[in-house]
Amino acid sequence: MIGDKSICKIISYNREKRTFIVQEIASQTQGYLPLSKDLLKDKTKLFDAMKQGKTILLLCVKVMEGKPVYSSNMQALDERSKEEPLSISINFSTENEDFNSSLFDSVYNLLGDTIDNDIKYDLARQLILANRKLRIRPSLYKELFSKCNAKYGARMWKENLISYTSNSIITSLWKIGDTTERQQILDKLGISLPEPEIKEVEVYNGSVIPLFENIANNIITKINAAKHSVKIAVAWFTNFDLFNCIKAALNRNIQVTLITNNDFINNGGYCLNFDELIDCGLKLHLVEYPEMLHYKFCIIDDSTIITGSYNWTFYAEEINKEDVIIIEELPKVKDAFLAIFDSLLMQFNQVYKMPETVPYRPQYDRSSFKQYISEELVLRAKKNIGNRRQNLIDAQTLSPDNQNVIAAMKEFGVNTDNSSRSIAEIDYDTSQSAIAKRTQTLETLNRQHAMINQKITDIDKEKNKIIQQKEESQKQVEAQLVSANSEDERNLIRRQSEENEANLNSRITQIEQEKKETEAEISTVENQINTLNSEIEIINKTSNIESKGGRGGLKITLKWNTIDDLDLHVIDPDGQEIYYGQKEHKCQDVIGRLDIDANVSTPYITTPVENIYWDGTAPIGKYCVKVNLYTKRSSQMEIPFSVTVYPEKGLPKIIPLKIIKTKEPIIVTEFDYSDNGIKYIK
Numbered sequence: 174m175i176g177d178k179s180i181c182k183i184i185s186y187n188r189e190k191r192t193f194i195v196q197e198i199a200s201q202t203q204g205y206l207p208l209s210k211d212l213l214k215d216k217t218k219l220f221d222a223m224k225q226g227k228t229i230l231l232l233c234v235k236v237m238e239g240k241p242v243y244s245s246n247m248q249a250l251d252e253r254s255k256e257e258p259l260s261i262s263i264n265f266s267t268e269n270e271d272f273n274s275s276l277f278d279s280v281y282n283l284l285g286d287t288i289d290n291d292i293k294y295d296l297a298r299q300l301i302l303a304n305r306k307l308r309i310r311p312s313l314y315k316e317l318f319s320k321c322n323a324k325y326g327a328r329m330w331k332e333n334l335i336s337y338t339s340n341s342i343i344t345s346l347w348k349i350g351d352t353t354e355r356q357q358i359l360d361k362l363g364i365s366l367p368e369p370e371i372k373e374v375e376v377y378n379g380s381v382i383p384l385f386e387n388i389a390n391n392i393i394t395k396i397n398a399a400k401h402s403v404k405i406a407v408a409w410f411t412n413f414d415l416f417n418c419i420k421a422a423l424n425r426n427i428q429v430t431l432i433t434n435n436d437f438i439n440n441g442g443y444c445l446n447f448d449e450l451i452d453c454g455l456k457l458h459l460v461e462y463p464e465m466l467h468y469k470f471c472i473i474d475d476s477t478i479i480t481g482s483y484n485w486t487f488y489a490e491e492i493n494k495e496d497v498i499i500i501e502e503l504p505k506v507k508d509a510f511l512a513i514f515d516s517l518l519m520q521f522n523q524v525y526k527m528p529e530t531v532p533y534r535p536q537y538d539r540s541s542f543k544q545y546i547s548e549e550l551v552l553r554a555k556k557n558i559g560n561r562r563q564n565l566i567d568a569q570t571l572s573p574d575n576q577n578v579i580a581a582m583k584e585f586g587v588n589t590d591n592s593s594r595s596i597a598e599i600d601y602d603t604s605q606s607a608i609a610k611r612t613q614t615l616e617t618l619n620r621q622h623a624m625i626n627q628k629i630t631d632i633d634k635e636k637n638k639i640i641q642q643k644e645e646s647q648k649q650v651e652a653q654l655v656s657a658n659s660e661d662e663r664n665l666i667r668r669q670s671e672e673n674e675a676n677l678n679s680r681i682t683q684i685e686q687e688k689k690e691t692e693a694e695i696s697t698v699e700n701q702i703n704t705l706n707s708e709i710e711i712i713n714k715t716s717n718i719e720s721k722g723g724r725g726g727l728k729i730t731l732k733w734n735t736i737d738d739l740d741l742h743v744i745d746p747d748g749q750e751i752y753y754g755q756k757e758h759k760c761q762d763v764i765g766r767l768d769i770d771a772n773v774s775t776p777y778i779t780t781p782v783e784n785i786y787w788d789g790t791a792p793i794g795k796y797c798v799k800v801n802l803y804t805k806r807s808s809q810m811e812i813p814f815s816v817t818v819y820p821e822k823g824l825p826k827i828i829p830l831k832i833i834k835t836k837e838p839i840i841v842t843e844f845d846y847s848d849n850g851i852k853y854i855k
Contacts, residue, residue, distance in 0.1 A: 177233045180263075180279055181206075181243065183223035193219060195243060198228060198279050199264060204241035206231065215245060226668040228279035230292070263299045265307065271657075275665060277309045288321045294328065297321075301334045330361070344464075344520060359516075379502035388483050388497050389490050392471065393418045395499065399473050402428045404514050406468040409438045410485040411549050413558050416445050423453040430456040432517050434466050437542040438486075440531050443550060443567060447527050448617055458521045462532035466517075469497075470510060477501050478510050487552035488545060526620055547572035551581045562587050563606055566824055589822045589850050596720045596728075596819065603817065603825045604716040611705045618702050625695040632688045636681060643677050646670070707813070711829035715815040722769040722784025726821045727791035727846065729798055730784045733814035736777035738804035741767065741816070742838060743785050746794025746846075751785050752801075761792040777806065791821065791846050795854075800830070801838040816841045823850030 181195040184203070193206040208216065222229050231243035263280055266272045280300055284293050297317045304313045314335045321329055327346055330338035346358055384391055389412060396403055396418050403422055410416075410433050423429055429450075433439055439447075451457055460466040470480035481497030489495050500506050550568035554561045565587045568578045582588055591599060650670040657663040715732040722730065731741040742752040745765055749758045756767040764787065771781030798816055805812070811831040818826050828842050843854040 206243045294325045382499040404472040406432045432458040435459040543571040636684045708829040711813040718780045721782045723786040725786045725788045728786040728819040735807040738772045740801045741783040742799040744797040746792045763789045798841045799838040802832045802835045820851040
């Protein structure tokens with residue numbers, strides 16, 4: 174008996190002798206657990222185990238008067254296990270189901286929250302093997318796997334105790350594994366990779382066609398001929414022509430799966446709207462930092478392979494020297510690419526909308542991204558995709574010294590000097606661009622809203638399921654109490670029932686909190702949707718009001734459509750405020766003036782305009798634009814308005830807002846003006 178490890182529960186505590194009375198679960202033998210100096214640090218844990226009826230692992234150190242004396246020094250156990258392997262044999266009954274259930278739960282509770290050492294792992298292994306025969310706990314495999322740290326989770330999968338594991342564990346095992354171990358991983362995943370025997374390619378009557386020019390058109394031709402599936406693994410995808418080709422394939426009910434990187438090129442703000450393809454049925458898998466996908470291949474109808482150096486970008490099509498080969502009717506090659514694609518699908522999760530952020534990569538050269546995307550924007554402008562002027566101005570914003578950008582702006586007569594453009598032309602372009610950007614954001618928010626609604630539905634279903642589990646569990650407990658043979662057995666059933674109910678109640682509390690957070694999230698999204706819809710409405714209404722007043726080197730115009738009296742205020746780089754109380758101020762030898770002040774007195778109009786402008790080249794420095802509701806005359810609670818900034822150099826901007834309180838000016842925008850143009854701060 175000395176040296177044996179036993180699973181016990183604490184019956185009571187003798188305060189005079191400072192000794193716990195314990196009972197070994199399997200044999201029902203009672204013994205002693207003295208509270209020695211070594212165990213003082215575990216005192217609280219031991220008393221908690223006694224109160225809660227939890228089992229503990231004890232080591233028999235001696236026998237006194239025929240009764241075992243135990244120690245709970247787990248550190249000693251762990252140290253001994255390093256010198257000699259420790260094993261605890263769990264002996265289940267062949268007949269007594271109640272005993273088995275009680276012993277099973279006791280061992281399970283012994284594992285605690287984490288399986289992080291060999292002793293606990295061995296206990297978990299025995300529980301799994303016993304559960305396969307006794308079927309005591311259907312959810313055991315998932316529960317034990319969730320308790321395992323990475324080391325023991327991987328071991329559990331490798332030893333075939335569970336049939337599944339996480340992508341991160343597979344990735345880790347693959348990285349550290351040798352050839353044999355990697356083959357074992359593939360075998361467990363059901364993946365069979367052919368040996369790379371190049372010579373066998375000649376056995377088949379297939380074809381290998383190299384391409385060095387017009388690559389996109391050739392890819393489009395193959396995709397257009399697809400009958401059932403297109404599988405794409407590509408590092409970067411920004412080519413609109415290929416995007417439209419994929420969208421058309423999805424609309425023909427072709428199954429399209431794309432694996433690509435979530436980085437600044439694919440998701441940096443000037444990119445393709447992959448959410449639009451997801452809405453059409455695209456299955457999108459994203460590779461996140463620190464992983465990076467560098468494949469460039471496509472599989473059509475699980476038969477035709479297109480692979481090479483070519484990324485699906487205009488940059489690759491128009492600027493780089495690239496190549497692909499189209500491989501057809503070569504089964505060995507086809508099978509190899511399909512196996513790799515399937516392994517990528519298992520490694521990288523499917524997403525149902527593009528992330529709003531890109532993981533920070535410390536080694537990633539963000540300036541290279543800016544140059545890359547600016548070149549893409551130039552190519553879009555040349556292909557007349559989207560707003561040409563806007564594309565080129567965005568390109569210049571990203572990479573102002575890029576010679577290709579400068580040349581393209583000269584080629585198309587686009588520059589940041591707005592002096593040659595009419596106010597009406599600027600108004601139209603600015604309002605349409607502002608509406609288009611908000612509409613695109615609305616589409617994303619509406620998809621997000623639908624997903625959150627579905628999440629709330631799923632949360633309600635899970636809560637109802639747990640409530641049902643509680644009811645069924647209570648019925649089972651009542652039946653067990655009736656059939657129990659002793660008061661100790663009934664007490665054990667009650668304790669287990671209370672613990673189970675506490676766990677279920679805890680989960681219900683978590684679910685209710687999760688629902689509250691999700692409802693708050695959907696409220697935020699709804700507010701954003703309402704704000705964008707309101708801004709679009711304001712832009713539509715005020716863009717029909719003619720912009721009046723002087724123009725000069727800088728013009729700022731306020732528009733609204735009520736009889737209320739709104740006032741435009743601008744603080745110039747000198748810190749001086751131009752408004753109805755001080756209509757002119759000279760800054761850097763340039764006069765800024767308020768030349769239109771509407772709805773001060775009758776007749777009140779519903780298309781009012783206020784305007785401040787600077788006669789010559791605008792002063793250099795920081796500006797702050799405010800709007801004040803001076804007199805409220807209409808019945809509207811919120812007064813909608815827009816302010817448009819017309820710089821001589823740089824992007825004009827329209828800002829739609831609402832104002833409620835009188836005599837409390839609100840800041841509309843702030844910007845810096847320099848020889849290089851305008852830079853908006855707010």
